[in-house]
Each structure stands twice: as structure tokens, then as C-alpha cells.
Amino acid sequence: MMAPHGGGAVSNEPSIYKEDGNGGKGVVRIAIVAALGGFLFGYDSAVINGAVSAVEQRFDVDPVSLGFAVASALIGAAVGSLLAGRLADRVGRLSVMRIAAVLFLVSALGAGLAPALWVLVVFRIVGGLGVGMASVIAPAYIAEVSPAQIRGRLASLQQLAIVTGIFISLLVDFLLATAAGGSGAPLGGLEAWQWMFLAMAVPSLIYGGLSLTIPESPRYLIAQHRVSEATVVLKKLTGGIHVETTVERIQESMERDTAPSWKDLMGRNGRIAGIVWVGLLLSIFQQFVGINVIFYYSNILWEAVGFKEEQAFVITVISATINILTTLIAIATVDRFGRKPLLIVGSIGMTITLATMAVIFGTAPVENGAPVLHGAAGPIALVAANLFVVAFGMSWGPVVWVLLGEIFPNRMRAAALALAASAQWVANWLITVSFPGLKDISLALAYGLYAAFALLSLLFVMRFVQETKGKSLEDMHA
Numbered sequence: 001m002m003a004p005h006g007g008g009a010v011s012n013e014p015s016i017y018k019e020d021g022n023g024g025k026g027v028v029r030i031a032i033v034a035a036l037g038g039f040l041f042g043y044d045s046a047v048i049n050g051a052v053s054a055v056e057q058r059f060d061v062d063p064v065s066l067g068f069a070v071a072s073a074l075i076g077a078a079v080g081s082l083l084a085g086r087l088a089d090r091v092g093r094l095s096v097m098r099i100a101a102v103l104f105l106v107s108a109l110g111a112g113l114a115p116a117l118w119v120l121v122v123f124r125i126v127g128g129l130g131v132g133m134a135s136v137i138a139p140a141y142i143a144e145v146s147p148a149q150i151r152g153r154l155a156s157l158q159q160l161a162i163v164t165g166i167f168i169s170l171l172v173d174f175l176l177a178t179a180a181g182g183s184g185a186p187l188g189g190l191e192a193w194q195w196m197f198l199a200m201a202v203p204s205l206i207y208g209g210l211s212l213t214i215p216e217s218p219r220y221l222i223a224q225h226r227v228s229e230a231t232v233v234l235k236k237l238t239g240g241i242h243v244e245t246t247v248e249r250i251q252e253s254m255e256r257d258t259a260p261s262w263k264d265l266m267g268r269n270g271r272i273a274g275i276v277w278v279g280l281l282l283s284i285f286q287q288f289v290g291i292n293v294i295f296y297y298s299n300i301l302w303e304a305v306g307f308k309e310e311q312a313f314v315i316t317v318i319s320a321t322i323n324i325l326t327t328l329i330a331i332a333t334v335d336r337f338g339r340k341p342l343l344i345v346g347s348i349g350m351t352i353t354l355a356t357m358a359v360i361f362g363t364a365p366v367e368n369g370a371p372v373l374h375g376a377a378g379p380i381a382l383v384a385a386n387l388f389v390v391a392f393g394m395s396w397g398p399v400v401w402v403l404l405g406e407i408f409p410n411r412m413r414a415a416a417l418a419l420a421a422s423a424q425w426v427a428n429w430l431i432t433v434s435f436p437g438l439k440d441i442s443l444a445l446a447y448g449l450y451a452a453f454a455l456l457s458l459l460f461v462m463r464f465v466q467e468t469k470g471k472s473l474e475d476m477h478a
Contacts, residue, residue: 034158038157039168043165083133104204107130108198127200281460287424324393344458353391
């Protein structure tokens with residue numbers, strides 16, 4: 001076995017640390033910086049929502065092309081996720097954060113100034129690469145620097161950042177469209193939808209700059225045989241409590257004969273380890289319940305059933321606000337009640353609310369090819385949609401990211417998380433690109449399918465997901 005050995009001492013440690021004997025307030029600030037990648041992830045994913053109608057008119061696209069343009073970032077995200085795992089093991093967690101920040105910046109400028117649809121698609125894919133990398137590196141890094149007793153709360157910051165990014169992007173979309181008199185109207189020499197993309201340049205620069213102020217993951221440092229550096233970081237993170245024992249346990253869990261590779265995902269029987277399948281299915285179910293339909297297509301969805309564009313923007317911003325508030329519930333409860341109970345409650349809530357929406361749209365009269373919600377049907381659909389966001393936001397939204405960051409053994413964490421995140425983006429892409437077609441066939445069919453997947457997610461969690469509350473990362477096994 002290759003045993004890690006010591007490295008040189010670290011100097012000029014970031015002043016972000018504040019030891020308090022319980023993981024350090026500095027750990028919270030470090031996690032917040034890492035989670036900024038999630039903010040950009042959320043912003044980049046949802047910004048297209050406010051631009052959909054303008055892009056459709058500006059480039060005169062059909063529904064299939066529009067669906068591909070909206071989903072194009074997800075293709076990049078799937079690829080970026082796969083690349084992130086290997087890059088994280090080779091060049092470090094922080095380097096991957098900085099690469100993602102550059103990709104976000106390039107995407108913001110390119111998409112905002114795109115002269116043609118294909119150019120917009122290309123730069124959306126570039127942004128997707130950044131999204132994919134951020135979706136892998138933030139939960140992995142946060143899990144690796146967090147004390148077990150508060151790891152769930154800190155890992156949930158990733159989802160809080162994502163939903164905050166979604167909220168800010170939708171709010172920016174709304175404000176710009178209102179200022180211009182429409183998402184396709186001129187504003188300051190460009191059209192409003194172009195400024196929606198360009199605005200992402202600001203948080204991209206902030207994320208890249210702050211990534212220079214946090215330390216490398218101690219588990220990555222030990223994997224690279226830089227034990228002295230890892231020891232210094234762990235002392236700062238933990239207040240010096242049981243550092244030597246922690247280092248020894250990490251070393252034991254990372255002993256290996258070969259360099260990190262995809263083969264790490266195999267179990268002793270030569271097949272993909274069971275825990276990898278659990279991670280993959282958690283990712284797939286998180287997307288197959290259709291949550292991103294609410295945030296990618298909500299404007300045109302509500303317009304299709306009779307609401308005006310301005311009303312649709314307001315409804316979407318309200319849904320995003322609810323998403324943030326319910327994520328705070330998850331942060332407050334995930335380390336108290338555990339991961340599995342929250343997922344079970346969320347699955348039940350999602351099944352009921354999605355089934356309600358399927359019934360509402362399925363029984364609504366159709367006019368000009370679209371269902372029209374008369375009387376109480378409109379408010380019931382709105383309430384059901386927002387209760388669905390509540391159920392998702394306090395469970396499957398944040399808890400899946402918590403679990404993906406912590407359920408995998410040290411030796412396979414980056415690779416397994418990369419594969420799971422990539423599967424999540426492929427599932428997201430399938431849902432996103434298929435929704436326009438499903439909507440044209442029947443909204444009841446679309447929401448009925450999402451309700452069925454929510455029910456399946458409940459059965460899956462009850463049978464296969466194990467509780468990880470309070471466990472050390474070194475206690476995770478394949």
C-alpha cells in the first residue's frame with residue numbers, strides 16, 4: 001500500500017479562521033464561500049426563464065428548438081460534472097472552483113451579446129460546464145471541511161445558495177423586463193433579456209475572488225501526501241481537537257495502490273458499488289419530480305393558462321421566495337431530525353401536490369389548444385404548485401446535496417459525486433427538453449408523470465437510503 005507521508009509546513013494561512021472549539025466560526029464562512037458556486041449554479045440555470053419569450057420571438061424559433069435552447073446549459077452541466085471529479089482529484093478542489101468562476105464569466109458575456117441562437121446555445125453550454133463543476137465541487141468540499149455535528153447544516157448552504165441564485169435571477173429578470181416594458185424591449189442599447197445574462201458577470205467575479213481566501217480540503221491534501229499542510233488546516237477547522245486521530249483515520253481510508261480513477265466506483269465483487277447506485281437514483285429522482293419545470297418554464301406555463309406576462313413574473317418570484325424560506329427549514333432541521341425523515345415527508349408532499357395539479361389541468365376546459373383555469377381552479381393550481389415547492393425545498397432540494405457530499409467513502413467521493421451529479425443533469429435535461437412537447441399534449445400528463453416519480457421516490461428512500469446524521473466521513477462505506 002502507498003502510505004501518505006508528510007509535506008512542508010503551510011505559511012500565510014487565510015485570516016478567515018476563527019477558532020471556537022466547535023468546528024470554528026471560520027468553517028461557516030468557508031462553507032459560504034464554497035456555496036457561492038451554488039448561487040451561480042442557480043442563477044445560470046434559472047436566468048433563461050425570463051428570457052424564453054424574448055428569445056423565441058427574437059430568433060423566431062419553433063417549440064423543439066426553444067426546448068433545446070433552454071436545456072442546452074444542462075448538456076454542459078452533465079459534461080462539467082464528469083470532468084469535475086477527475087479534476088478535483090488531480091488539481092484540487094479550489095482550482096476547480098476557480099475554473100468554474102471563469103466559465104460563468106465567459107458564459108455571461110457571450111450569452112448576453114449573442115447575435116444568433118446557435119451562439120446563445122454555445123455560451124449556455126459553456127455556462128453549463130461551470131454549473132456542472134460547481135454542482136460537484138461545492139458539496140464535496142463543504143463535506144470535507146465540516147465537523148460531523150454540523151455537516152448537514154453547512155452542506156445545506158449549497159441548496160440555499162442555489163435557490164437564492166434562482167430567486168435573484170428571477171428578480172433581476174422581472175426588474176429588467178419591467179424597466180424595459182417587456183423582456184424583448186430595448187434597454188440601454190441592448191434588449192432586456194441580454195442584460196439578464198450579462199448581470200451574471202458580477203457574482204462570477206466575486207466567486208472567483210473569494211475562492212482565493214479559503215484553504216484546500218484537508219482530505220485532498222492527505223490524498224496528495226501533503227499531511228503536514230492537512231494537519232495545519234484541520235487544526236484551524238477543529239480548534240485542535242483530536243487532529244492526530246482524524247489524520248490517521250483519513251489516511252487509513254485513503255490508502256491505495258493506484259491513482260484515483262473511475263475504477264474506485266467498483267465494489268469488491270467487481271461491480272458498481274451499491275452506494276453509487278443510491279447516489280445516482282437520489283439525483284435522478286430529484287429531477288424527475290419536475291421541480292425545474294416550475295423555474296425554467298413557469299412564466300410561459302402561467303401565461304398559457306390565462307395569466308399576463310407581468311403576473312407570471314410575480315408568481316415565479318413568489319415561488320422562488322418560498323423555495324428560499326423552505327430551504328431554511330431544512331437547514332434548521334437536517335442535523336436534528338436526520339436526512340431520511342425529511343426525504344420521506346417531502347416525497348409524500350410532492351406526490352399529493354403534483355397529483356392535485358394533474359387533476360386540475362386534466363379537468364380544465366381547453367380553449368385554443370390550452371387549458372383555461374376558471375373559478376377556483378386557478379387559485380388551487382397556484383397553491384398546489386407552491387406547496388410542491390415547499391415540499392421539495394424542505395427535503396429533496398437540500399438533502400440530496402447533503403447526502404451526495406457525505407455518503408461516499410473518501411477514496412471514491414469525487415468520482416462518485418461527479419457521476420451522480422452528471423446523472424442529475426442528464427435527468428434535468430430530459431425533463432426540461434421534454435416539457436414543451438408534453439405541455440402541448442397535456443399538462444395533466446406532464447404533472448401526472450411527475451407525481452408518479454414522486455411516489456417512486458418515497459418507496460426508494462424507505463427501502464434503500466440509510467441515515468447518515470452525525471456519522472464521520474471515515475465511517476462511510478461502499
